[in-house]
Amino acid sequence: AVVSTQSTGAYVWLGLGDPLQALKSAQGLFEQTTAPVSLRLLGIVYAAEALILLNRSNEAISVVAPEFIEGINATSMYQKKKEEEDASSVSSSPIPPGKGAGGYEEACLVNQYKKTIILNSVALYCMKRDLNRAKRLLAQYLSTLEENDIPAQATMLLVYIELRQGNTDAALSILKQQQINLPTLTT
Numbered sequence: 001a002v003v004s005t006q007s008t009g010a011y012v013w014l015g016l017g018d019p020l021q022a023l024k025s026a027q028g029l030f031e032q033t034t035a036p037v038s039l040r041l042l043g044i045v046y047a048a049e050a051l052i053l054l055n056r057s058n059e060a061i062s063v064v065a066p067e068f069i070e071g072i073n074a075t076s077m078y079q080k081k082k083e084e085e086d087a088s089s090v091s092s093s094p095i096p097p098g099k100g101a102g103g104y105e106e107a108c109l110v111n112q113y114k115k116t117i118i119l120n121s122v123a124l125y126c127m128k129r130d131l132n133r134a135k136r137l138l139a140q141y142l143s144t145l146e147e148n149d150i151p152a153q154a155t156m157l158l159v160y161i162e163l164r165q166g167n168t169d170a171a172l173s174i175l176k177q178q179q180i181n182l183p184t185l186t187t
Contacts, residue, residue, distance in 0.1 A: 010046035019053035038109035
C-alpha cells in the first residue's frame with residue numbers, strides 16, 4: 001500500500017507542478033527494496049523528471065545511469081529469491097514460487113520502464129550537449145532490438161543527434177530506413 005501511494009504521489013505531484021514533492025515520493029519508491037522492480041523503475045522515471053524540472057540534470061543523469069538501474073535489479077532479484085525460499089519452506093501457498101499471476105505482466109512492465117529510462121538517458125545527454133555519449137548509449141540500446149521493433153522515439157533521437165552533429169545526409173538516411181513519412185511542405 002505504501003509503494004502504491006508513493007507511486008501515485010510522485011505522479012500527482014508532477015502533474016500539479018511540484019517537482020520537489022514528486023522527487024521525495026519517487027525517491028521513497030525506488031529505495032523500497034521489497035517493492036516490485038517495475039514500481040522501483042517507475043520511481044526512477046519520476047525522479048529523473050522531477051530533477052530535470054528542478055534544473056538538476058546532472059543528478060538526473062546519475063539516477064538513470066545503467067549502474068543504478070542494475071543495482072535495483074540486483075536487490076530486487078535477491079529479495080525475490082529470498083521470498084521464494086521462504087515460501088517453499090512453508091509450502092502453504094497453492095501457487096508455486098515464481099508462478100504468480102503477475103509474473104508476466106511484471107516482466108513486461110520492467111522491460112518497458114527500462115526502455116523508457118534508456119531513452120530518457122539519451123535525451124538527458126542530448127540536453128547536456130554530450131552527443132557522443134548519447135549516440136553511444138542509443139547505439140547500444142538499438143543493437144538489442146530487432147529492426148522492426150525500433151521505437152519512433154529512438155529514431156527521432158538518433159535523427160536529432162545526427163542533425164546536431166551536422167550529418168544531414170545520415171539523418172535523412174535514417175528517416176528513409178525507418179520509413180517515417182515526412183510532411184509535405186507546400187508553398
